[in-house]
Amino acid sequence: QKEVEQDPGPLSVPEGAIVSLNCTYSNSAFQYFMWYRQYSRKGPELLMYTYSSGNKEDGRFTAQVDKSSKYISLFIRDSQPSDSATYLCAMVIIQGAQKLVFGQGTRLTINP
Amino acid sequence: SAVISQKPSRDICQRGTSLTIQCQVDSQVTMMFWYRQQPGQSLTLIATANQGSEATYESGFVIDKFPISRPNLTFSTLTVSNMSPEDSSIYLCSVEDRLARVRYEQFFGPGTRLTVL
Numbered sequence: 001q002k003e004v005e006q007d008p009g010p011l012s013v014p015e016g017a018i019v020s021l022n023c024t025y026s027n028s029a030f031q032y033f034m035w036y037r038q039y040s041r042k043g044p045e046l047l048m049y050t051y052s053s054g055n056k057e058d059g060r061f062t063a064q065v066d067k068s069s070k071y072i073s074l075f076i077r078d079s080q081p082s083d084s085a086t087y088l089c090a091m092v093i094i095q096g097a098q099k100l101v102f103g104q105g106t107r108l109t110i111n112p
Numbered sequence: 113s114a115v116i117s118q119k120p121s122r123d124i125c126q127r128g129t130s131l132t133i134q135c136q137v138d139s140q141v142t143m144m145f146w147y148r149q150q151p152g153q154s155l156t157l158i159a160t161a162n163q164g165s166e167a168t169y170e171s172g173f174v175i176d177k178f179p180i181s182r183p184n185l186t187f188s189t190l191t192v193s194n195m196s197p198e199d200s201s202i203y204l205c206s207v208e209d210r211l212a213r214v215r216y217e218q219f220f221g222p223g224t225r226l227t228v229l
Contacts, residue, residue: 004154006154008152032215032216034214034216034217041222041223041225042222042223043116043204043206043219043220043221043222043223044155044204044220045220046214046217046218049214049217088154088155092216097160097168098216099145099157099160100155100157100216100218101157102154102155102156103154104152104153104154105154
């Protein structure tokens with residue numbers, strides 16, 4: 001079983017739709033939760049981060065963490081074609097040195 | 113935030129040869145990381161490279177196959193040795209900038225796209 005599971009998609013939705021991206025994890029040692037966005041032929045960039053259970057909103061993006069269920073989500077409201085990218089969840093584990101553990105990434109396309 | 117460049121951006125190599133990938137950062141950073149991203153797969157950490165110490169390799173990755181150098185606080189190299197087609201992947205370096213606004217945020221280079229024939 002992978003430490004972090006993420007549906008790779010691809011996911012294709014019309015412009016303006018609400019998008020829901022999800023990850024589950026198995027390791028209770030994960031302490032910090034992030035979402036990275038990766039455009040084609042680019043490196044990933046941090047989009048959202050959260051340290052605790054609950055919701056965090058930033059513009060059209062909402063990150064949600066449920067530690068009891070080991071489940072995190074990213075919601076995109078009023079999706080735009082420029083949101084088309086691969087979205088990777090990432091979790092920080094601190095055992096001695098810290099490291100990021102990534103989900104597989106979900107490829108998202110927003111159709112105009 | 114740190115700006116990272118990688119060379120080469122892509123390469124096509126023959127089986128059995130080696131390729132050295134360079135990672136240059138525009139500021140001094142303590143921690144640098146090397147990842148592999150295979151088609152349709154997640155980013156997998158190969159090793160952590162701290163200046164002044166030996167690189168720390170993750171399970172499944174060994175120094176003989178992926179030797180790493182970290183001569184100073186702005187530069188690192190990853191060599192993919194004795195390549196086989198299974199090494200075809202995107203290789204990314206990243207850094208953790210202690211001055212970043214988000215704790216544990218990593219900044220990534222654009223990646224090196226490697227194809228082994």
